[in-house]
Amino acid sequence: MAMTGVLRPGHAQLRVLDLEVSRKFYRDVIGLVETGTDKQGRVYFKCWDERDHHSVVLREADTAGIDFVGYKVLDRATLDQLERDVRAYGLETERVPAGDLLETGERVRFQLPTGHLFELYADKKHVGNGLGQVNPAPWGPDSERGMAPTRLDHCLLYGTNIAANKKLFTEVLGFYLVERILGPKEAGEPEVAIFLACSHKTHDIAFVEYPEPGKLHHLSFRMPTWERVLRAGDIMGMNNVPIDIGPTRHGTTRGETIYAWDPSGNRFETFCGGYDPYPDVEPITWTHDGFGHGLDYPNGKLHESFLTIVT
Amino acid sequence: MAMTGVLRPGHAQLRVLDLEVSRKFYRDVIGLVETGTDKQGRVYFKCWDERDHHSVVLREADTAGIDFVGYKVLDRATLDQLERDVRAYGLETERVPAGDLLETGERVRFQLPTGHLFELYADKKHVGNGLGQVNPAPWGPDSERGMAPTRLDHCLLYGTNIAANKKLFTEVLGFYLVERILGPKEAGEPEVAIFLACSHKTHDIAFVEYPEPGKLHHLSFRMPTWERVLRAGDIMGMNNVPIDIGPTRHGTTRGETIYAWDPSGNRFETFCGGYDPYPDVEPITWTHDGFGHGLDYPNGKLHESFLTIVT
Amino acid sequence: MAMTGVLRPGHAQLRVLDLEVSRKFYRDVIGLVETGTDKQGRVYFKCWDERDHHSVVLREADTAGIDFVGYKVLDRATLDQLERDVRAYGLETERVPAGDLLETGERVRFQLPTGHLFELYADKKHVGNGLGQVNPAPWGPDSERGMAPTRLDHCLLYGTNIAANKKLFTEVLGFYLVERILGPKEAGEPEVAIFLACSHKTHDIAFVEYPEPGKLHHLSFRMPTWERVLRAGDIMGMNNVPIDIGPTRHGTTRGETIYAWDPSGNRFETFCGGYDPYPDVEPITWTHDGFGHGLDYPNGKLHESFLTIVT
Amino acid sequence: MAMTGVLRPGHAQLRVLDLEVSRKFYRDVIGLVETGTDKQGRVYFKCWDERDHHSVVLREADTAGIDFVGYKVLDRATLDQLERDVRAYGLETERVPAGDLLETGERVRFQLPTGHLFELYADKKHVGNGLGQVNPAPWGPDSERGMAPTRLDHCLLYGTNIAANKKLFTEVLGFYLVERILGPKEAGEPEVAIFLACSHKTHDIAFVEYPEPGKLHHLSFRMPTWERVLRAGDIMGMNNVPIDIGPTRHGTTRGETIYAWDPSGNRFETFCGGYDPYPDVEPITWTHDGFGHGLDYPNGKLHESFLTIVT
Incomplete structure (x- = not known):
């Protein structure tokens, strides 16, 4: 294989x-x-x-x-x-x-x-997936019930010592670094976020440096199109689901996104797009000053809630 | 005619x-x-x-x-x-x-x-439009230069006494009311915003009640698709254009939108979608409490800057 | 008004x-x-x-x-x-x-x-439309049941003497000519098809010259997006609905389309896009040689069935 | 890795x-x-x-x-x-x-x-890719010049003895079977087409059984969205590029597509969508009778040119 x-x-x-x-x-x-x-x-x-x-x-x-x-x-x-x-x-x-x-x-x-x-x-x-293995239709009723993501895409976890995670994932678990975000220049530009793939997605898992261990930033669900991301946003509106950010485009990973919270306060993402990296790719770096566009490309601004609220 | x-x-x-x-x-x-x-x-x-x-x-x-x-x-x-x-x-x-x-x-x-x-x-x-009147192509180079809106869609003006404007536009100028936003219940739910059409668009002009006369809230440019609204947002990001709201969907008029400011501080909108009202339509009303979704359907929240910054 | x-x-x-x-x-x-x-x-x-x-x-x-x-x-x-x-x-x-x-x-x-x-x-x-007149959601269950067109957009009728129809619609009924298709040069380039609007759509009604009177070419239903046109095509596939043409883009009217037949053989269209003409517009002309692109812009070819099958 | x-x-x-x-x-x-x-x-x-x-x-x-x-x-x-x-x-x-x-x-x-x-x-x-490795924009001028595919996605080759290719690709080269098309029942339903992946795409290479060896059916270029597939179709129309099939959706691989020919008669595809298989997936089978929908899901019909023209 x-x-x-x-x-x-x-x-x-x-x-x-x-x-x-x-x-x-x-x-x-x-x-x-x-x-x-x-x-x-x-x-x-x-x-x-x-x-x-x-x-x-x-x-x-x-x-x-x-x-x-x-x-x-x-x-x-x-x-x-x-x-x-x-x-x-x-x-x-x-x-x-x-x-x-x-x-x-x-x-x-x-x-x-x-x-x-x-x-x-x-x-x-x-x-x-409910469509059968012989002459399947391209989609069915379940693909239009609620936001209807196609799959669990990745998770973003906040915790201590992401440098050690990076070593473990790249040296032992076979992942590679796709993108990374640096801290401020005055702090020596440490890696404060890393996006790792075991496939040719922009991330299968990502980590952000954080003072507390074991935290969840978000679980990300895959949407097929930007139009379906808006539809997910409409459903959030219909159900008064609190939104953190979006709809918008990430600079980081180039994906389109909405972040929102489930009734318990766990953040989730409806995500589509991105590009196709491979293990031979040269990673992309977002500087501290550039990460406003990394997070929200059109707006180019950091969202405090995104950086600080975890469960 | x-x-x-x-x-x-x-x-x-x-x-x-x-x-x-x-x-x-x-x-x-x-x-x-x-x-x-x-x-x-x-x-x-x-x-x-x-x-x-x-x-x-x-x-x-x-x-x-x-x-x-x-x-x-x-x-x-x-x-x-x-x-x-x-x-x-x-x-x-x-x-x-x-x-x-x-x-x-x-x-x-x-x-x-x-x-x-x-x-x-x-x-x-x-x-x-540069495509000629005989066997025209559906689009050409100008339709992909910059955000490339297709047309001036409408304007939203802030000023005093919109009730008098409504009377003038509907009784003399041949417009009809498509949607309206009400003020708080404790103020008796006055009309604080009116969306008027002379065509079968959701608005050809709109007015918001405001203490100062003659103000511009925004000029709106028509985009052909939600994908092109995102592309406009990307171009805003590339050029560090300050965004007020979006990309998102309006509840009011159902359109998709980004609001941003030109270098002088004049707000403009890249807008698509909406629906097709006609003069025989029954107007839609947004209550004061419901207007969070009217402005930003997914987020369901009022944006202070949208309500207060005009030129 | x-x-x-x-x-x-x-x-x-x-x-x-x-x-x-x-x-x-x-x-x-x-x-x-x-x-x-x-x-x-x-x-x-x-x-x-x-x-x-x-x-x-x-x-x-x-x-x-x-x-x-x-x-x-x-x-x-x-x-x-x-x-x-x-x-x-x-x-x-x-x-x-x-x-x-x-x-x-x-x-x-x-x-x-x-x-x-x-x-x-x-x-x-x-x-x-089922969404109510106060704080309506942008869409609801009926907008995703079947192909779910938003409205009856126009009809295209085949019959004798469309020149007389043109005169009636433009001189008496208040319509204006938006686009037209000419016959072959050797026949003197007569108008063989006319697209007429009473609004600012590319057509509210259209006629094609045909030896038999009173024929239906198609009834056209409005779709909100090209993605929804594909979804309509998927539903046609799921239900073995016979398709005449599409999905594709028209050069004529610039719209996106699929033509298919109902179980009785009445043709219908799922249509979106187009542009916004007004009564002061200069009509667009499609020559006989250019109409391949007028009908099916990418393919640039005439479809025999489209030209000859009516009910 | x-x-x-x-x-x-x-x-x-x-x-x-x-x-x-x-x-x-x-x-x-x-x-x-x-x-x-x-x-x-x-x-x-x-x-x-x-x-x-x-x-x-x-x-x-x-x-x-x-x-x-x-x-x-x-x-x-x-x-x-x-x-x-x-x-x-x-x-x-x-x-x-x-x-x-x-x-x-x-x-x-x-x-x-x-x-x-x-x-x-x-x-x-x-x-x-011209965007740089630090704080890259999501796209640039080259992504809107011509059809502007993002990458070479796969190729489909026609030749003799695809069963031997399947063995080689799955047993030696590390590919796995994602989808397959069967011949007629009366012929014992042999595999007449196989779609193989070395990644989590629906195909990195595909083969169709054909009496002559070494033939090219098409080279496939990746498009980011269905809207961009239509735009590619528009460009084909503008340049009188002969189209074989499309725009439409494949049932097989679920992708959206146009097939057209370059000036030498080599077929190429502008392709987007699909799904994400992995090596542990159970392959999908298209029967001979069902392959009309496999090739062109909305139309559900076989296109003779697609089956017979190769270079």
Whole structure:
């Protein structure tokens, strides 16, 4: 395989304050497809064009935030090898047994230097996208129910010591750096944000340096077009979903975006566009002064809430 | 003719602080087509898909703002009749001689109750849109130079006593009310903004109640698609054009929009979409509480700058 | 009023071969809103964003085709005046009583030189677009059910002696010529097609010269965007709706289009775009040799079926 | 690296009948960026958003067609390993020396079972996309010159014995099957077309079974949006570029498309959309009866020219 190792973001488990309110929001407003509830009461969702059993898991809790993110790897041999590599690198790993998440095989879990729980897994049940495998229509009813993102695109996590994450992801996990944002000149222009890909997307995961570990900035959902981003914005308006930024274009990654908050205060993004980097690409750098355009290209301004509010 | 009387916005004369800076901005950034300079030094522009000689005139002055707006009427008989009607209504009118504006016939000018100078005219030279009248291509180079709006769509003016304007426009000038915004309940829900059409657009002109007379809120330029609105936003970013709001969708008029400022501080809009009202339509009302969504449908919030900054 | 006389296409009555099949097609595939059935068994529909009771009426018959088209005029005084004008012009008129069509006032009916029954009317019940008149959302469920056109845009009729229609529409009914297509040079370049507007659309009605009178080429439905035209095409594919041409762009009118056939063989169009002509516009001419691009701008070719199949 | 082995289509060398006519066509009409001419007189182009020196090479010849295609691999070690793997698989390979193509390192070349010359290479000069690596704008002048595709997306080749190609690509070169088209039932439903990816695109290369070896069906260029596909179609119309199919949507790969011919008769595609498969995806199958929708989803019909004309 030319695509080996870590393939893509596979799931994220979010903490939500009221499960029923959140279930309705993710199902009816964001428009995910509900695929199950487990014994612990966690509710499972997938985006309509994803073929695996789930990508978003909601767990009721007293505080919002993210429990863990999981990335799908090519196969079990890859899982075993990556586990060995991560251990050899010096991190402890844990095996979460198959079935802990519905329809999901064993997961290898470890804590990132930024404090986040990160998982790798090789097996999750294929349930299809509802269009079938023979002469499929290009879309169906689920692709117009709510905002109806096509897939979980990436997550952006805030935490301590992203330099250590960068080393781990690029040296052990097979990711490469696509873009980065620098801090102020007077601080020596440290990397304050890094966008990493294991594929040819502009990011499969991104990290921002932050004084507290383990924080969620946002989960990003893929939209097919800029017109569908506006439609998502309309649905936010119809449902009084609080918006952080957008609709607008990012300079960073070139994507089109809206950031908004779920009922628990977890930020999510409806994202489309971007470009196609490959591992041989020279990374793009955003300077501290230039990042206003990096965040919001037309407006060219920093949004305080974007930089400071996390769960 | 089924379209009679006042046809459309035909021109607006803007005051700009530095003519050369503004000329470059309207020509290269907004992407209008420069069509002439007169003896007074005023610079003339048209949008690429307009067929008359000009729609925007820049005049250098010490303060920004709008000198006058002019609307094209069907023919000279209409012009004479409307002049008589306006006088009969009790307003004084003045004839500005043909040639005062380049390639433009006599204009009938009068002052609106809101303090704005308003003009009607029947003649302006057809110069075409550059595509010819025989087997034309759907677009050409001018339609991709700068933001490249297709036409001057409408203007929004702030001034005193919009109720009197409404009466004049609907009873004398042949406009009809398409949408309106109400003030707070505790103030008795007065009409604080009115959107008036002489065509089947959502507005050919709009007024907002304001303590000072004769103010410009914005001149609006028509964009063909939401994708072209984003492209306009990208060009704003490339040129550090300060944006007030957008890209986003209006609830009011349903259009898609960005508001930004020219180098003199005159606000302009890149606008597309909307719907097709007709004179038999029942007007839409936005309540004071609902106008957050009227202004910015996804965000549902009032923008202080939009409500208070005028030239 | 600046918009006076004839305002817009208001309704068309189509003959369909199987009423139930057609009802399902217009409701579920095209996505119109069903608004009633009358004693004769005719079924009534409106497009979601139309505010009047209906725009499409289906009547079961042995042959497909169009019974009549009706255009809304400003008010009853206009209706009376236009009736007098048409009679003075030398055509007989008939009054169809109020209530013959559901929720519709008296209609003035006459036969066009091309053999089509044409109606004018001033009254039809406002039923709204389902979004309400106070703080409306920009769209709702009906705008995504089936192809979901926003309104009946125009019709194209084939018949004898379009020159006489042109005279009637421009001299009596207040329309103006926007574009025209010429026949071959060797035939002296007669006008073989004319596009007429009573508004500032590229056409409210169009005629093509044809040896048989009273034929329907197509009824055109307005789509908001090119992306929605593709979505309409997808729905045609999902439902095996036979397509004549498209998706593509017209050179003539500059609009984007798909032509397809309903289950009875009546052609319809899903149309968007175009430009904004006004009565003072100089008409555009398509030569016989240039009309390949007029019909299908990218392909630049004539489609035999388009030129010859009518109902 | 998670992306290893073969990364992406890197170049294709086309035979053209008149070099100057073709140079103008690829530069001004398709809108590629010309990057050089070598001693043999070959002309080099890249798409604006590609960062390597070239992706299309034109060679003047007496017959149209494709000389070879080259795919970029991760690095030199990968190149050496893949060379060994291909030899071990039983194919002869040849090393084309560095510098044979401008700014390109050594290429490993071998003949596919379908008769095409296929190359792998690890080194080509990075020249950037013209936007810079620090605070880049999202696009620039080259992205609106001509059709302006963003990159070479894939190629579709016709030849003998695609089953052997499938084996080679999936067992040796690290590709996986994304979609496939079957022949008629009476012929036992053989695979007559296969769509293969080395990434998470719907195809990096595709093959169709054909009685003659080494044929080119089309080279595909990536467009960012459906609106830009229409714009490409408009440019085809303006330049009388003969179109084979489109604009339309493919059922197969779900992409949006126009197929047209360059002045030598080489077919090319302007393509956007699609979805994101991964190596763990279950392939989609199009039956012989269903392939009308696979080729042209709205129309649901086979186009004879598409199936039979190759160079």
